[in-house]
């Protein structure tokens with residue numbers, strides 16, 4: 001496959017790197033099978049304790065140098081990373097699609113997101129500004145500044161195998177941090193490709209070895225990172241189960257964490273919705289990436305007056321979906337990541353039925369030619385009640401739940417009535433309803449949209465969610481502040497030393 005060669009991916013790959021230096025480790029080989037056709041694409045050697053220690057030492061040494069590079073100079077390196085990604089977009093998009101299983105369009109979109117965050121970070125490198133305050137004491141000046149934190153540990157999930165790493169890394173780098181990435185063990189080859197792309201740019205720019213580091217492995221390696229006091233910030237993306245473990249481990253050592261965890265996202269379809277326009281957002285949200293986005297639409301909360309009409313439109317649209325190889329651009333829906341995910345999908349359907357759910361579009365596993373990997377499933381739709389335990393739970397698969405409502409207050413209560421709080425939307429042309437949804441007594445999610453779906457965030461906004469989604473924010477707006485430490489500085493240029501609050505202390 002041409003894209004593997006173009007991205008420097010071999011059959012067997014070192015999984016541990018401190019930049020252009022790859023470390024031979026004695027860790028087990030992690031095989032990467034494509035969910036597209038079940039083929040073994042290649043394998044990556046896991047990071048062992050010695051390799052991990054080498055990475056940590058090199059990263060700490062690199063930080064001492066990198067933090068002193070002027071931020072705009074760091075930004076210039078990130079600008080060149082963006083250029084390199086532009087050149088490799090087609091190859092990397094194909095690898096994302098083949099290793100993870102999302103459609104080629106979405107694979108390319110993911111690489112575009114990397115390019116976008118590079119552009120954002122370049123501008124940011126000239127804007128890492130703090131405030132200036134007026135001191136209560138005469139002849140004093142007070143201001144705050146932002147300094148780099150140190151090593152940022154990035155633990156990422158399989159479903160965005162490259163973009164989430166870049167959201168963290170590009171911001172971390174312009175902020176003066178060095179990064180250690182532990183990708184998902186389900187998509188390790190994407191991390192090798194990214195490391196190769198960065199190495200070329202960094203070597204050309206004499207970036208200290210150890211600014212861009214890679215370790216590969218499973219949960220245990222993630223646990224090493226979370227418990228490591230040499231790592232001031234852990235940014236972890238994945239399931240709520242993982243986030244609770246990482247949050248506890250990092251919290252126990254009073255480290256900082258950014259947690260980006262599971263979602264259970266809903267769209268409210270109001271009586272005043274443009275139903276035709278809403279349909280696109282709902283179907284893409286529910287079946288895009290085969291329902292494996294943290295922002296996938298899992299619930300539709302539909303006004304009773306348009307419920308039947310909208311359900312019928314959905315059923316018709318689902319009948320037109322083409323399931324198959326995601327690299328073939330005629331297909332809408334690719335595979336799930338692996339057979340475990342297929343089993344979870346099947347178990348959720350059974351659970352839904354046992355709780356009284358009524359399927360208006362049936363699910364099932366695809367069989368026959370083109371589906372040999374066993375990972376392709378049918379997107380399905382069930383009529384449910386919001387309080388079913390399965391509806392309260394995030395199943396990472398294309399199962400869409402329909403819930404009927406009478407009043408907007410009831411709809412918002414349903415929307416908020418789950419443990420997760422990532423993304424939410426309302427489809428309405430009614431200004432009052434839209435504003436109520438966006439008000440402080442409206443959606444409780446980190447993302448709340450009007451007349452667009454729940455998935456497909458832009459990098460310019462801060463991304464993340466509340467409640468069991470973890471509370472972290474990444475990407476745009478002022479998310480960069482989480483990658484830096486704030487320092488308040490007071491300078492006395494007078495001839496006296498007055499104390500704050502007028503306290504007298506004479507000798």
Ligand code: NAD
Pocket residue numbers: 155156157158159160164182183184185217218219221222223226237238239240241242243245246259260261262263293294295394396422464465469
């Ligand atoms: P996962 O939790 O199984 O794994 C995610 C990462 O955490 C992997 O790298 C894994 O090795 C590591 N890990 C697992 N247990 C750990 C532990 N105890 N300590 C340290 N590291 C550990 O998740 P997944 O199946 O790869 O991804 C799907 C989940 O990710 C979904 O819940 C999805 O909603 C969530 N997700 C959230 C966002 C977001 O921004 N909110 C984005 C993408 C995915």
